[in-house]
Amino acid sequence: MPYPFPRDALPTPALVIDLAALERNIAAMAAFAAARGIKLRPHAKTHKSAEIALRQIAGGAVGICCAKLGEAEALVDAGAADIHLTSPVVRPDAIARLAALNRRIALSVVVDHPDTVVALDAGVDAPLTVLIDVDPGMLRTGVASAEAAVALARAITASARLKLGGVQFYCGSLQHVPALAERRAALAERAEYLRSVLAALAEAGFAVSHVTGGGTGSFAIDAELGVLTELQVGSYVFMDREYRDCEAAGPGFETALFVDATVVSVNAPGRVTIDAGLKAFAADAGVPVVLAGAEGRYVFTGDEHGAVIGAVPPGLGARVVLMPPHCDPTVNLYDRYHLVAGDEVIGAWPVTARGCST
């Protein structure tokens, strides 16, 4: 179908971006970072889209973050040229791919174990920038203490090809603390810990000038606290129900990501069935919000279906617009974004790195 065409004509379930809202979100974060003098390196694990990554870079970002090597490879193939990998790469086959990527673009990767330093040093054939991943207490990745950070810095600087590029500190579990004051207090406490790690590194002769981290729930507080020098924000481009439910710090962002669905069954009183279920929304963070086309609450009713339960259900074939509960894993279900302006579909973008999780 030639563009533009009516949004109602999209086959459903459809992953939809309000392009103007996306662009305003990209611009608002870029303006915030520029005003605070903090670097911006948005996380591409949210959108997995070369089109969005290139717009973020055009808007002032220094590059992008990727969570997985496969994600980075797909985005490099599509034009990304400056990537920080936020997860450790440890398998021999993965290190070989990392070495190949390191020959193509400006690349950095986190490390959190001396064995990985040895393996990376043996596996790459050109200088590689590595950042020490410092665990803020999530117990996911990262070194567990200042002592471990210093030991890792020593191992990195003693290696032949690795260059210590800085520190990563991502307070993932604090991003969604709903109350702003509580989130700020927890982040401030963690920033003190980070300062102590940086002080221990400096005392051992490793003065670190690059500290990357932060997310959509913390970026404004991170900028206030002044320890991070680079923001890894991801979800701000789209927002989702999880972040909407949190008290905003700094500039607010608009919902720019939607799933359009269709009412396919109307036989039960007070509810209708739509064609969007567990294969249309990631289910880890509760339920989507019904935004338009119906009034009511969504419940999952299976792999392919959900119900909208409400007083005035829409009729058979009606279009319902929903806000995903959690954007990153929902995006990963779709091959393409449909772009809308008002009620018109004006284009489509591939989800470039969909499913690239290795």
Next chain:
Amino acid sequence: MPYPFPRDALPTPALVIDLAALERNIAAMAAFAAARGIKLRPHAKTHKSAEIALRQIAGGAVGICCAKLGEAEALVDAGAADIHLTSPVVRPDAIARLAALNRRIALSVVVDHPDTVVALDAGVDAPLTVLIDVDPGMLRTGVASAEAAVALARAITASARLKLGGVQFYCGSLQHVPALAERRAALAERAEYLRSVLAALAEAGFAVSHVTGGGTGSFAIDAELGVLTELQVGSYVFMDREYRDCEAAGPGFETALFVDATVVSVNAPGRVTIDAGLKAFAADAGVPVVLAGAEGRYVFTGDEHGAVIGAVPPGLGARVVLMPPHCDPTVNLYDRYHLVAGDEVIGAWPVTARGCST
């Protein structure tokens, strides 16, 4: 890499099929259906794979079920020739695609509303077989009463191009009742209701000889109860943690689907982080089971990671094998299956209809 190669060399997270176990599962269900004289039409929404569908048909299945039109289109392009669509198709653009598919293969589709009968009749240009979807009380799709079924049968037979092909009755919410006796009692009660609907149809002049339904939790009980003439079982090919947690009726099936992951961080006592999170497992049905490479329980720790918590955690780079909690939406996250025989990878199949949810 040329096949065979060691399973340990697979990039992770990887979706893995034990091919011999899959083939035994396919054969066991085919033998069961043949012995009971009941038709077998496995549901392809589980595997979305042309290779598996064609093996099921070669094993004696009369055709396959699809949940969505896009899924059916992808599988027809890959060779499937006899498909029953188990969800109503209501949108004008979808009906146009249904009409096109109806010209290519043996096709049937459920209806649950008189308006859809009218729309389908106007939208197709060749005879189309439709089945009356009867709601067993799930409130998802299907007519809500015997009276509504009779009214729909009248509308279908009064139409120009639609042919009444039978009834669909899928007790989805009873498939996972853990205790067999309780599941059997609930299914027996629902079978009585189905008999009453079929009797009302017969009394109104619509003798129905084709009744399709059932699932991996109910098929043996359905065969005993003797109302269904065709089984729509899906998950039996793979099994998953949800079905493993249910007391089996009839022949048991083996776990044939796995996710292989790698330990990428080992800095927290008593736990390790693996590279498989919300983008590697659907999270609607609890957590995966750790089967090999580690002893412990899995917890989701983010989009890209999970933790294995246990007394003896494996080392950095170790391979961990997990059983998905819910196979259908997990499969839908991956582009390909890796086939293993013992510790060797012997091939790969595409997930033919991955993401085809429209």
